[in-house]
Amino acid sequence: MTKNGSGKRAQTKKANRAAILQAARALFGELGYSETTVRDIIGRTSLASGTFYNYFSGKEEIFKALRDETAQQVRPRLRDERIRATSFVDFIHRTFRSFFEIMDANRDLYSIIRRNSGLLRLQQDTPEIIAGFDELRDDVEDAIRRGLLPSIDIDYFVSAIIGVALEVGDAMIQRIPVDVEAAARFASQLFTGGIPALPTVEPGIASKA
Amino acid sequence: MTKNGSGKRAQTKKANRAAILQAARALFGELGYSETTVRDIIGRTSLASGTFYNYFSGKEEIFKALRDETAQQVRPRLRDERIRATSFVDFIHRTFRSFFEIMDANRDLYSIIRRNSGLLRLQQDTPEIIAGFDELRDDVEDAIRRGLLPSIDIDYFVSAIIGVALEVGDAMIQRIPVDVEAAARFASQLFTGGIPALPTVEPGIASKA
Amino acid sequence: MTKNGSGKRAQTKKANRAAILQAARALFGELGYSETTVRDIIGRTSLASGTFYNYFSGKEEIFKALRDETAQQVRPRLRDERIRATSFVDFIHRTFRSFFEIMDANRDLYSIIRRNSGLLRLQQDTPEIIAGFDELRDDVEDAIRRGLLPSIDIDYFVSAIIGVALEVGDAMIQRIPVDVEAAARFASQLFTGGIPALPTVEPGIASKA
Amino acid sequence: MTKNGSGKRAQTKKANRAAILQAARALFGELGYSETTVRDIIGRTSLASGTFYNYFSGKEEIFKALRDETAQQVRPRLRDERIRATSFVDFIHRTFRSFFEIMDANRDLYSIIRRNSGLLRLQQDTPEIIAGFDELRDDVEDAIRRGLLPSIDIDYFVSAIIGVALEVGDAMIQRIPVDVEAAARFASQLFTGGIPALPTVEPGIASKA
DNA sequence: AATGAATGAGCGTTCATTCAT
DNA sequence: AATGAATGAACGCTCATTCAT
Structure with missing residues (x-):
């Protein structure tokens, strides 16, 4: 029933993904792509570094996603x-x-x-x-x-x-x-x-x- | 008498400097400044890594020189x-x-x-x-x-x-x-x-x- | 509940920190401060080089810590x-x-x-x-x-x-x-x-x- | 006839050796042994870096000589x-x-x-x-x-x-x-x-x- | 004998990514 | 799913020493 994204879990996932994207967007703007580190990105969220890779397969991926x-x-x-x-x-x-x-x-x-x-x-x-x-x-x-x-x-x-x-x-x-x-x-x-x-x-x- | 750049040594120096500049020029073109490493540059020449620093004091220097x-x-x-x-x-x-x-x-x-x-x-x-x-x-x-x-x-x-x-x-x-x-x-x-x-x-x- | 240092992870951290300190202590004794390299220190442990910097911000830091x-x-x-x-x-x-x-x-x-x-x-x-x-x-x-x-x-x-x-x-x-x-x-x-x-x-x- | 050290050549050698020793002495005092580089030493003389090795086989050797x-x-x-x-x-x-x-x-x-x-x-x-x-x-x-x-x-x-x-x-x-x-x-x-x-x-x- | 450029191992450090928990 | 410590290749750079000239 919650498989389609309306459950609490799914909402957290959505929020996390959004948080990462937002942080990355800001940092790419501030520092440019190659000067922005993955650490910088997750550092702007409340998440742990490993979590980043649950949502994106890497730095390039998040750029594409954005x-x-x-x-x-x-x-x-x-x-x-x-x-x-x-x-x-x-x-x-x-x-x-x-x-x-x-x-x-x-x-x-x-x-x-x-x-x-x-x-x-x-x-x-x-x-x-x-x-x-x-x-x-x-x-x-x-x-x-x-x-x-x-x-x-x-x-x-x-x-x-x-x-x-x-x-x-x-x-x-x-x-x-x-x-x-x-x-x-x-x-x-x-x-x-x-x-x-x-x-x-x-x-x-x-x-x- | 050959101190002013007409000797064999001076020619080698000139050639090496030119080789480094050429390699750097090519790599900045291919990869851009921040993606180009000093090792990349020196790797395109037949020189050793330390030799780079005989000619330029660092990555920024060579860019400016170029x-x-x-x-x-x-x-x-x-x-x-x-x-x-x-x-x-x-x-x-x-x-x-x-x-x-x-x-x-x-x-x-x-x-x-x-x-x-x-x-x-x-x-x-x-x-x-x-x-x-x-x-x-x-x-x-x-x-x-x-x-x-x-x-x-x-x-x-x-x-x-x-x-x-x-x-x-x-x-x-x-x-x-x-x-x-x-x-x-x-x-x-x-x-x-x-x-x-x-x-x-x-x-x-x-x-x- | 195990956040305060009683979990397995926390124990490993403690052990690693101790291992690095011990290795550094031994090497400072053997070689003196300036002859001891960070690689020497980490090489005496079973850890990878980057791990050192999870615990200490540099060579001087670990000396002070010690x-x-x-x-x-x-x-x-x-x-x-x-x-x-x-x-x-x-x-x-x-x-x-x-x-x-x-x-x-x-x-x-x-x-x-x-x-x-x-x-x-x-x-x-x-x-x-x-x-x-x-x-x-x-x-x-x-x-x-x-x-x-x-x-x-x-x-x-x-x-x-x-x-x-x-x-x-x-x-x-x-x-x-x-x-x-x-x-x-x-x-x-x-x-x-x-x-x-x-x-x-x-x-x-x-x-x- | 000049083999025994009284010729012009021999005098230069003596003077060079003395110059290197003097420079090294000063630098060991200022910076300590391990912080003093061979470059520092020859830099304080009017000699070239390679010349150092005509007189001493290395950094340790000059310390012994001194x-x-x-x-x-x-x-x-x-x-x-x-x-x-x-x-x-x-x-x-x-x-x-x-x-x-x-x-x-x-x-x-x-x-x-x-x-x-x-x-x-x-x-x-x-x-x-x-x-x-x-x-x-x-x-x-x-x-x-x-x-x-x-x-x-x-x-x-x-x-x-x-x-x-x-x-x-x-x-x-x-x-x-x-x-x-x-x-x-x-x-x-x-x-x-x-x-x-x-x-x-x-x-x-x-x-x- | 003197030169000084070339060498390359080694330095302290960073960071994208992995993985045990 | 989330964590965050561990990893190790790679970075810019230094320096004792070698070697062609």
């Missing part, structure tokens, strides 16, 4: 957003805004103030973003099929979106206050009209964090 | 390229072409076949690219001052260039044959005219590696 | 001994006898057959003795206050006791059988009456090991 | 001193004064301010003192034969002298100014008359460095 879990939440939303797009301007803008909203929602994870004295550009590899990217290519292909986008080089195009999303998103996160809409506008105007379409700013103000 | 050495080669070229730019179209195109040429020249380092079953987007942290980025911001500011670029949001703009350079460059490297000019054209047309300016390709061809 | 643990056993005894002293003869004798008893009890540690072909007098840095010395100075000051000892130069006096305890104790340990009382008598008579008070021995017998 | 070299200088002096002794009081006093004079002459080597936060009593193992000890036993035996000393337990007695010489000498060195005669008086009075013979000092002054 990505997939997030994907399940993110996917429908991205789909809905983009499917509703009526023009390529709209499509691009929704794409970037969605990404940036996800980054903002997980802002704490990304605010890392460039460790290693700025030497290294440790990419964060956070599951949220990876999950989002997985959707992107299909949607772009679909958009081309639907005539929203011209038949451009999909590989390069998707790469360009990802690159801008990662880097501009990173820059966005470090500003106070974070302005998702402004960042999304910047990125989508760049894509839809190129530099000439970008808004001008007063010199000297542009780069202030 | 970056600085590359920067010395890359910097003047990037400067020359961009300073000669007469329009913003020209400026952008030269920027991307320079980056992509550097990536192509170090192609082997970047062809990594997405490790970890494509899971992680471990950014490569290669010294070549870092060195190039260091120049970029100054040049963009200068270009705005010279009126080549409108006074846009510099942070976001530089981020966007870096993102596109990294990701499109990555995609470019994985195609056979590598076509630097095509990639540079794609990226610069995106930046100068937005999506409408991008050339269309026959559907289904675009994404072939 | 010293403190011993001090806890030694301190009260030394105090009791010396506080009970009714004359300076008594005080000195009790002091040396206590030291020599400690050395005898840990005899195996000190029987080192003068390593390095007798070249070096590597002081043993054993925690037992260090712990004992820590007490000595206070007790001497106290004894002077109580009038048991004249107000002599405390620094030199304590140094002299330590020197004699270390060196005579070392010689004592190498005789078979070990005669603690005889060594204590020698040292205390030297201190209380000087050479004239020392017992004479038949020539040629004195120095046999 | 001890022996010193012994050759120290031996006759100690002998002269003690042979001239006319009473056991005189013998003991000359013994300690000689030791303390040697320590004072090499004072810089011993002034180490107890590293390791006082945890360890790293004995200095300086060749000068070791060399002196080697003479002691013979001289004591001789003194007993000559009737200067009663036939006491030679092992213990020599050990006691060494212990007091090392520890009181160490304490002496750390006082400013160093008073060799006072330390020698303290030690010899202790040995000849025991504690009752020691001079009293004003309380509170005794232990000031």
Whole structure:
């Protein structure tokens, strides 16, 4: 009767799994994947180190799990957003805004103030973003099929979106206050009209964090 | 008389230093900085582990050395390229072409076949690219001052260039044959005219590696 | 219910900790502190190298632990001994006898057959003795206050006791059988009456090991 | 003709050997034997690391050489001193004064301010003192034969002298100014008359460095 | 004889993972 | 299912010694 997950045991299991995922999510954000140790993760929970392996087969596994879990939440939303797009301007803008909203929602994870004295550009590899990217290519292909986008080089195009999303998103996160809409506008105007379409700013103000 | 580097010993030293640098360069490309061990590096040479420390004081040192050495080669070229730019179209195109040429020249380092079953987007942290980025911001500011670029949001703009350079460059490297000019054209047309300016390709061809 | 140390696990832990301490104690005695490696220590147990760090945070830690643990056993005894002293003869004798008893009890540690072909007098840095010395100075000051000892130069006096305890104790340990009382008598008579008070021995017998 | 050591080559050799010995002597004093590296030693000379092994077969060898070299200088002096002794009081006093004079002459080597936060009593193992000890036993035996000393337990007695010489000498060195005669008086009075013979000092002054 | 780079065993320590309880 | 101690390979790095020049 409790086999299907409604018993007390099953609830504990669910809670433990969630606790581990949450801790891992935070640490991947703070330290990056390779600097995060399994000890760090279980140390943030009330569980013992061995318990980790009852839920995940290893460090890589939990990353996949995190990505997939997030994907399940993110996917429908991205789909809905983009499917509703009526023009390529709209499509691009929704794409970037969605990404940036996800980054903002997980802002704490990304605010890392460039460790290693700025030497290294440790990419964060956070599951949220990876999950989002997985959707992107299909949607772009679909958009081309639907005539929203011209038949451009999909590989390069998707790469360009990802690159801008990662880097501009990173820059966005470090500003106070974070302005998702402004960042999304910047990125989508760049894509839809190129530099000439970008808004001008007063010199000297542009780069202030 | 041979103290200044023309003797056999001095040649061996030079060769060893070069061998270590080359091995490190390759491994940073393949595994990224934090996944590369000093033992990996020395293992790619015919030297003994202790010898590494005759040349570099540690792992971070060799990264810096690699970056600085590359920067010395890359910097003047990037400067020359961009300073000669007469329009913003020209400026952008030269920027991307320079980056992509550097990536192509170090192609082997970047062809990594997405490790970890494509899971992680471990950014490569290669010294070549870092060195190039260091120049970029100054040049963009200068270009705005010279009126080549409108006074846009510099942070976001530089981020966007870096993102596109990294990701499109990555995609470019994985195609056979590598076509630097095509990639540079794609990226610069995106930046100068937005999506409408991008050339269309026959559907289904675009994404072939 | 077995959390407080009565379970099998807790017993194993206790035993392991004891095994590591014992091994370290023996090796510090045999090789001295700086010549003893963590691998040496763990190699004398049936444990794996990493296990050492479950119990002690490093080499210095285990030395401190050994010293403190011993001090806890030694301190009260030394105090009791010396506080009970009714004359300076008594005080000195009790002091040396206590030291020599400690050395005898840990005899195996000190029987080192003068390593390095007798070249070096590597002081043993054993925690037992260090712990004992820590007490000595206070007790001497106290004894002077109580009038048991004249107000002599405390620094030199304590140094002299330590020197004699270390060196005579070392010689004592190498005789078979070990005669603690005889060594204590020698040292205390030297201190209380000087050479004239020392017992004479038949020539040629004195120095046999 | 220059085979016997008067040529230019031979002079250089002599000077190199002396330079290495001097550097080693200083470092053994500063850092102790086991903390001194061969690199440290050659680093204090103008020679190259390999050259060290043209003169000494290793770290242990140089210690022996230092001890022996010193012994050759120290031996006759100690002998002269003690042979001239006319009473056991005189013998003991000359013994300690000689030791303390040697320590004072090499004072810089011993002034180490107890590293390791006082945890360890790293004995200095300086060749000068070791060399002196080697003479002691013979001289004591001789003194007993000559009737200067009663036939006491030679092992213990020599050990006691060494212990007091090392520890009181160490304490002496750390006082400013160093008073060799006072330390020698303290030690010899202790040995000849025991504690009752020691001079009293004003309380509170005794232990000031 | 002098050089100084090369060697490689060894150091203290970390950490993903296993396993007895 | 949970525990947390045990494991041992691997890490960055040091250093006495060797050896080609």
